[in-house]
Amino acid sequence: MPASQALPQRIPSMTQQSQRPAFAGWLSTTNDITRTFLAANRVPGLINMAGGLPEPATFPTAELAAIAADAVRDHAPEVLGYGPAEGLPELRDALARRFSSRDLTLTRENVFVTSAGMQGLDLVGKVLLEPGQLIACQYPTYLGALDAWRPRSPTYRNLVIDDPAFDAFSALDGAQFAYTVPNFSNPTGKLVSVETRQALVDAAHRTGTWLVEDDPYGTLHYDGKPLPRMIDLSARTNPGAPYAGPVVYMGTLSKEIAPGLRVGWVIAAPAFIEALAMAKLGADLCTSGLTQRIALAAIEAGLLEKIQPTILDTYRQRRDALCAAMREHLSDWLEWEVPVGGMFVWAVGRDPSLNTDDLLKHAMAAGVCVAPSSVFDATGMNRRALRINFTLNDASRLAEGAKRLARAFEAMRDPKK
Numbered sequence: 001m002p003a004s005q006a007l008p009q010r011i012p013s014m015t016q017q018s019q020r021p022a023f024a025g026w027l028s029t030t031n032d033i034t035r036t037f038l039a040a041n042r043v044p045g046l047i048n049m050a051g052g053l054p055e056p057a058t059f060p061t062a063e064l065a066a067i068a069a070d071a072v073r074d075h076a077p078e079v080l081g082y083g084p085a086e087g088l089p090e091l092r093d094a095l096a097r098r099f100s101s102r103d104l105t106l107t108r109e110n111v112f113v114t115s116a117g118m119q120g121l122d123l124v125g126k127v128l129l130e131p132g133q134l135i136a137c138q139y140p141t142y143l144g145a146l147d148a149w150r151p152r153s154p155t156y157r158n159l160v161i162d163d164p165a166f167d168a169f170s171a172l173d174g175a176q177f178a179y180t181v182p183n184f185s186n187p188t189g190k191l192v193s194v195e196t197r198q199a200l201v202d203a204a205h206r207t208g209t210w211l212v213e214d215d216p217y218g219t220l221h222y223d224g225k226p227l228p229r230m231i232d233l234s235a236r237t238n239p240g241a242p243y244a245g246p247v248v249y250m251g252t253l254s255k256e257i258a259p260g261l262r263v264g265w266v267i268a269a270p271a272f273i274e275a276l277a278m279a280k281l282g283a284d285l286c287t288s289g290l291t292q293r294i295a296l297a298a299i300e301a302g303l304l305e306k307i308q309p310t311i312l313d314t315y316r317q318r319r320d321a322l323c324a325a326m327r328e329h330l331s332d333w334l335e336w337e338v339p340v341g342g343m344f345v346w347a348v349g350r351d352p353s354l355n356t357d358d359l360l361k362h363a364m365a366a367g368v369c370v371a372p373s374s375v376f377d378a379t380g381m382n383r384r385a386l387r388i389n390f391t392l393n394d395a396s397r398l399a400e401g402a403k404r405l406a407r408a409f410e411a412m413r414d415p416k417k
């Protein structure tokens with residue numbers, strides 16, 4: 001496929017061409033950029049710096065192969081049959097143990113297994129949203145979350161938490177739920193401070209608004225120490241009791257082991273877990289028993305902790321390599337902060353009129369794919385920034401990608417070049 005064919009496109013408006021009923025209206029308001037990112041790996045010669053994709057060499061292939069073979073041999077009825085909607089009971093127990101802390105008491109009833117993080121987002125939308133209701137979202141927002149909720153046509157209030165005037169109470173008040181990625185946010189890579197976490201938690205308790213804490217990147221910290229989770233801060237108001245508060249914590253094995261497992265979890269009040277189970281029945285009935293068993297065995301064998309140092313070393317070096325290459329090739333056009341964790345550098349155009357939707361076309365022609373800011377904004381209006389991934393490619397490809405991006409800027413400035 002030529003790179004230009006992989007460009008993001010608006011889905012054409014679904015007018016009736018035949019006697020068949022038209023597609024639902026929300027399809028004409030979306031874009032298929034995530035498909036572009038997922039397909040970009042297969043475009044020959046293209047350097048994909050768009051998606052949040054892990055380095056496949058970090059996957060513990062031999063260990064997972066052995067665990068998978070054991071699971072099929074030793075647990076065939078369970079891994080090859082249907083399972084409970086809430087998830088494999090032993091995996092729920094293991095996750096409850098993993099996330100319990102001094103302040104946070106979790107039981108199996110607090111834990112729900114999902115077909116990875118995206119399903120958590122989808123089900124949260126299903127159980128909480130009536131059409132047109134308000135979501136308060138950390139801004140800019142993970143595009144997968146916007147995609148998950150689009151069929152419900154929500155309205156959005158931007159949580160601009162870096163603004164010194166940010167007032168968490170009025171930001172959450174009246175919203176059906178609030179959505180945040182406090183650890184190394186997608187797309188900006190930012191770490192939300194403890195003070196802001198506490199303010200959001202206090203506001204959730206006072207307003208009664210659900211506070212969704214989406215945490216796929218929490219273990220990917222390269223400098224400094226991890227900050228407390230909001231669900232832990234929330235539990236401090238009622239220590240020792242099984243968690244029943246307003247925080248809905250979501251995690252996934254996608255960035256910690258391998259996204260192909262499609263295993264994630266939601267940790268929340270038991271009533272919330274019950275609602276999710278009802279919604280999952282209409283989605284996929286249950287998460288694959290095989291990958292849940294693999295996840296359980298991997299957690300019990302300490303595989304996550306075993307591979308984490310290599311993952312952190314690899315990604316820390318790649319972050320540094322990308323930032324060095326950007327300083328060399330892109331500092332005339334872009335400014336950015338070095339992220340302390342996660343998978344992305346968020347780079348903002350020095351020129352306020354930069355249009356990164358246009359830049360992407362030149363970037364694809366130059367052989368590099370990055371994510372334009374418009375897709376992280378429910379209105380599509382933010383055109384000035386780029387999200388650049390540093391985890392998938394090694395240092396030399398990252399340097400080449402930065403060079404190609406510089407060429408794209410030059411081509412945009414002077415189309416005859």
Ligand SMILES: Cc1ncc(COP(=O)(O)O)c(C=O)c1O
Pocket residue numbers: 052115116117118119142144181186214216251252253254259263264
């Ligand atoms: C913020 C955020 N939430 C959720 C997900 C979903 O990941 P998965 O469905 O692979 O668990 C991602 C993936 O990149 C993400 O960045």
